[in-house]
Amino acid sequence: MIDLKAARAEPDRLRPGIARKGGADAFEELLAADEQRRELIPRVDELRSRQKLKGKPTPEQVEELKQVKEDLRALEEQLGAADERVDELLRKVPNPAHDSVPDEVTDDAEGDVVRIVGEPPSIEHPKDHLELGRFEMERAARLSGSRFGYVVGDTARLALALYRWALDRVVAQGFTPVLPPVLVREEAMYGTGFFPAERFEIYEVADEGLYLTGTSEVALAGLHMTEILDRDELPLHYTAFSANFRREAGAAGRDTRGMFRVHQFNKVEMFSYVLPEESWDEHERLLAAEESLASELGLPYRVVNIAAAELSAAAAKRYDIEAWFPSQERYREITSASNTTDYQARRLGIRYRGDRGTEHVHTLNGTAVTDRWVLAVLENFQGEVPDVLQEFGAPARVER
RNA sequence: GGAGGGGUGGCAGAGCGGUCGAAUGCGGCGGUCUCGAAAACCGUUUCGGGCCGUUAGGUCCGACGAGGGUUCAAAUCCCUCCCCCUCCGCCA
Numbered sequence: 001m002i003d004l005k006a007a008r009a010e011p012d013r014l015r016p017g018i019a020r021k022g023g024a025d026a027f028e029e030l031l032a033a034d035e036q037r038r039e040l041i042p043r044v045d046e047l048r049s050r051q052k053l054k055g056k057p058t059p060e061q062v063e064e065l066k067q068v069k070e071d072l073r074a075l076e077e078q079l080g081a082a083d084e085r086v087d088e089l090l091r092k093v094p095n096p097a098h099d100s101v102p103d104e105v106t107d108d109a110e111g112d113v114v115r116i117v118g119e120p121p122s123i124e125h126p127k128d129h130l131e132l133g134r135f136e137m138e139r140a141a142r143l144s145g146s147r148f149g150y151v152v153g154d155t156a157r158l159a160l161a162l163y164r165w166a167l168d169r170v171v172a173q174g175f176t177p178v179l180p181p182v183l184v185r186e187e188a189m190y191g192t193g194f195f196p197a198e199r200f201e202i203y204e205v206a207d208e209g210l211y212l213t214g215t216s217e218v219a220l221a222g223l224h225m226t227e228i229l230d231r232d233e234l235p236l237h238y239t240a241f242s243a244n245f246r247r248e249a250g251a252a253g254r255d256t257r258g259m260f261r262v263h264q265f266n267k268v269e270m271f272s273y274v275l276p277e278e279s280w281d282e283h284e285r286l287l288a289a290e291e292s293l294a295s296e297l298g299l300p301y302r303v304v305n306i307a308a309a310e311l312s313a314a315a316a317k318r319y320d321i322e323a324w325f326p327s328q329e330r331y332r333e334i335t336s337a338s339n340t341t342d343y344q345a346r347r348l349g350i351r352y353r354g355d356r357g358t359e360h361v362h363t364l365n366g367t368a369v370t371d372r373w374v375l376a377v378l379e380n381f382q383g384e385v386p387d388v389l390q391e392f393g394a395p396a397r398v399e400r
Numbered sequence: 401g402g403a404g405g406g407g408u409g410g411c412a413g414a415g416c417g418g419u420c421g422a423a424u425g426c427g428g429c430g431g432u433c434u435c436g437a438a439a440a441c442c443g444u445u446u447c448g449g450g451c452c453g454u455u456a457g458g459u460c461c462g463a464c465g466a467g468g469g470u471u472c473a474a475a476u477c478c479c480u481c482c483c484c485c486u487c488c489g490c491c492a
Contacts (some may be wrong), residue, residue, distance in 0.1 A: 050462070358447080
């Protein structure tokens, strides 16, 4: 969530960035609700202080105190309602977009294309991933429904090598490897900003009050929730490997062929906790780490600075890397790196002890690799496997 | 799944209706001592919110796992939920 004190003190500074993400109305309602709440607080505080006594009261005092209790009951009810209203709106107001975030979605990208690296290969009649790898879509549909797939044989070896390779590279850069839970409680979903905005995307486990995470970002952000870290513990870098689950409720009819967009996929994720003044540098570092992975494999890609309207509630800025997919003859997202500044940290209560008391840390997340990288490798090299991946157990060539 | 025990400040741990935001120890910070350090000694040290103040800070309110309730008054009593530990059972 945003900083309510800052919103109150200098609303004009926050207004544009929030409006660009479509939160203008919620923000104005929040300011009004906050004002109402602050009108009630001193009245409640005053009554409460009258309620406080040292030692036993006289019978007359008891009568008076009973009256205070009555007055307080009514006022506290109002304050409770005001608190709830503020909380509800605070959950709705998005993290303002950073000044460097573009407004426009250009013709074929979700934002500004920052750079294009590598050449799309010229392949005559390129085969798509279903023709190159072994995925077992129909059998998976029989088992689990549409948008599920088995990854089998050489293709599975390629996928596993990819995860291990990416993990290795990222760990070498100081990220601590983690195997996280993928079922989490509601508060973790709120804390990371996926609720309420993207609730429709999340699988719920009935009767347990648990949710399947769509990304291990949730578990990695939740790792330190409610903690006050020491300044010299920062920065903290984690990388997780996990399965991820998405309902793809808003994607009806899109990418229905093959493994491109499925309900369950694997991902190696990077996550950083940093000092506020360092988060923009860290964001660039995450992007650089992603680019070095794509480059090492030799994937042709481009970097997109995502437009404000396309950003999640939590992200102040996001870069996607899109790899070239020969069968689709276009660039498609394979990574995403977001700076959520203090938005998640504030909701999750993650702070550090600074020079001026406690402050919220900044958190960032970025993709290392996902199953989509398997498709990108298959399609760009038409079944041949880059040497580096063979060192991690992949076959030299994927046979179906 | 069954039976017990427990959740209090950075950590350990007392308190079990008003004098408790909370003893004590450890840790942290500042100081004395010292050529310097250790030890010892002295002081200090939870978090959030409202208001006042340019700042330093002051002041009031809230928080003892979470949420309800009883009471003039709850860390302390009652209820619900969550979490942790021990033993038994089951199990990858």
